[in-house]
Amino acid sequence: MTVELPRYHRLRGAYYRLEGSACPACPGRYFPPRAVCPACRTAGLRMFAFCGRGTLYSFSRVLQPPRGFASMAPYAVGMVRLEEGPLISCQLADTDGVDLSIGMPVEMVTRKLRDAEEHGYIVYGYKFRPRLGRAR
Amino acid sequence: MKTGREVGIAGYGVYIPAPRIDARTIAAAWGRSPDTRLPVREKSVPAADEDTVTMAIEAARGALRRSRAGPSAVRAVWVGTESKPYAVKPSSTIVAEAIGATPWVSAADLEFACKAGSEAMQTACAFVGSGMAEYALAIGMDAAQSKPGDHLEFTAAAGGAAYLFGPAADALALVEGSRSFVTDTPDFFRRQHMHYPEHGHRFTGEPSYFRHTLEASRGLLEALGRVPSDYRWAVFHQPNPKFMRKVAAELGFGEAQIAPGAVVDRIGNTYSGASLLGLAAFLDAARAGDRIFFCSYGSGAGSDAFSLVATARLEAARDAAPSVADYLERRQPIPDYGAYLRMTRAIRML
Numbered sequence: 001m002t003v004e005l006p007r008y009h010r011l012r013g014a015y016y017r018l019e020g021s022a023c024p025a026c027p028g029r030y031f032p033p034r035a036v037c038p039a040c041r042t043a044g045l046r047m048f049a050f051c052g053r054g055t056l057y058s059f060s061r062v063l064q065p066p067r068g069f070a071s072m073a074p075y076a077v078g079m080v081r082l083e084e085g086p087l088i089s090c091q092l093a094d095t096d097g098v099d100l101s102i103g104m105p106v107e108m109v110t111r112k113l114r115d116a117e118e119h120g121y122i123v124y125g126y127k128f129r130p131r132l133g134r135a136r
Numbered sequence: 137m138k139t140g141r142e143v144g145i146a147g148y149g150v151y152i153p154a155p156r157i158d159a160r161t162i163a164a165a166w167g168r169s170p171d172t173r174l175p176v177r178e179k180s181v182p183a184a185d186e187d188t189v190t191m192a193i194e195a196a197r198g199a200l201r202r203s204r205a206g207p208s209a210v211r212a213v214w215v216g217t218e219s220k221p222y223a224v225k226p227s228s229t230i231v232a233e234a235i236g237a238t239p240w241v242s243a244a245d246l247e248f249a250c251k252a253g254s255e256a257m258q259t260a261c262a263f264v265g266s267g268m269a270e271y272a273l274a275i276g277m278d279a280a281q282s283k284p285g286d287h288l289e290f291t292a293a294a295g296g297a298a299y300l301f302g303p304a305a306d307a308l309a310l311v312e313g314s315r316s317f318v319t320d321t322p323d324f325f326r327r328q329h330m331h332y333p334e335h336g337h338r339f340t341g342e343p344s345y346f347r348h349t350l351e352a353s354r355g356l357l358e359a360l361g362r363v364p365s366d367y368r369w370a371v372f373h374q375p376n377p378k379f380m381r382k383v384a385a386e387l388g389f390g391e392a393q394i395a396p397g398a399v400v401d402r403i404g405n406t407y408s409g410a411s412l413l414g415l416a417a418f419l420d421a422a423r424a425g426d427r428i429f430f431c432s433y434g435s436g437a438g439s440d441a442f443s444l445v446a447t448a449r450l451e452a453a454r455d456a457a458p459s460v461a462d463y464l465e466r467r468q469p470i471p472d473y474g475a476y477l478r479m480t481r482a483i484r485m486l
């Protein structure tokens with residue numbers, strides 16, 4: 001597995017803090033970040049950090065993982081509708097023994113995204129998990 | 137020790153991973169009789185996608201949520217751990233980046249066996265107390281390593297807590313004073329290329345845990361002119377359920393003062409995280425004016441003692457992040473010893 005170190009490093013605001021972009025001219029909010037608003041064509045979008053809460057839009061369980069994810073299997077992937085609007089695809093965390101359902105509240109956590117090989121670089125980034133504790 | 141200006145805990149957050157392994161599953165794998173007395177019923181284990189960095193990030197986010205501080209006001213991020221994911225590369229920079237505290241921030245990983253987290257607390261207190269910083273974050277977090285088959289395997293657990301120190305006006309609990317007691321004691325060590333630590337058997341117990349915990353605790357009580365009955369709660373390092381109770385009794389603290397912070401009974405020994413998690417359990421329960429006594433222990437050896445008093449802000453801030461109980465109740469049993477070995481990477485992929 002080759003880790004694309006420069007790309008990962010450049011996108012760490014998105015990976016670590018869920019930073020996308022917001023259009024100053026319309027209500028457009030985007031993740032991952034964009035340079036130009038697809039809705040109104042305004043350029044120079046500003047950085048916007050999503051709050052990390054959302055609901056589960058769709059999901060599936062992965063039993064035969066691709067290379068680089070063997071130690072994580074079985075795991076789940078899904079689409080999450082963020083509170084601010086955008087739909088993002090992501091891995092789901094802490095789903096063993098959990099009854100996943102469409103519309104369930106989820107929240108962003110930072111986890112290892114791929115196998116940390118003994119000699120390689122560890123890639124950390126966002127995943128979503130069933131929301132913990134009392135409603136906040 | 138007292139700071140130049142008054143300092144307090146401005147926010148706190150915790151983390152305990154969901155997977156749990158039953159101590160009987162470990163005993164059975166090593167052919168122990170089912171009647172063997174085991175130190176704890178089960179222990180916490182990091183999920184395959186978790187390590188000290190991911191756990192520290194979640195605890196740090198909890199600490200910020202309970203505080204009034206924005207991430208860019210945090211001037212230091214110190215992670216105390218003995219389970220760094222990288223041999224060379226700080227964990228603290230990843231945590232600082234993830235919470236948005238970079239780039240105008242101090243950061244380092246601290247090492248002192250199970251005392252690394254409370255050492256970070258001392259340092260953060262001083263950073264704020266001297267006026268060098270408004271806020272400094274101290275984290276104690278471990279995904280403890282144990283040799284398969286060793287008796288530590290029953291208790292070596294994962295979890296910890298993060299404490300954001302800040303000015304008194306922002307405090308959920310004020311720091312009344314602290315004291316550290318350190319000597320060179322060879323009770324537990326690991327050389328660079330060994331995977332698991334070794335014990336210096338004749339140095340465990342009396343000359344190490346008990347001596348240092350008692351000295352630091354008595355030293356602080358004396359300096360403040362206090363006695364154990366002045367405290368509603370007390371927490372000590374908890375490598376197993378027995379040591380903490382014995383040391384508390386010897387100092388004159390009763391079971392009612394320590395029971396709610398005995399996280400070891402539920403999830404095992406979280407090393408650098410253990411005393412910090414216990415303290416968080418008390419902050420989850422304390423009322424304004426409650427005094428809390430804290431004393432850590434780390435092999436090598438040393439203890440840090442703190443005297444804290446809860447403020448009126450604590451109850452309002454409490455629900456902004458999950459409690460210790462929320463994490464204790466979130467349990468995912470690990471089905472068998474093989475799955476446990478795979479998760480802890482004791483089976484190495486060649």
Ligand SMILES: [Zn+2]
Pocket residue numbers: 023024025026027028037038039040041042
């Ligand atoms: Zn637009």
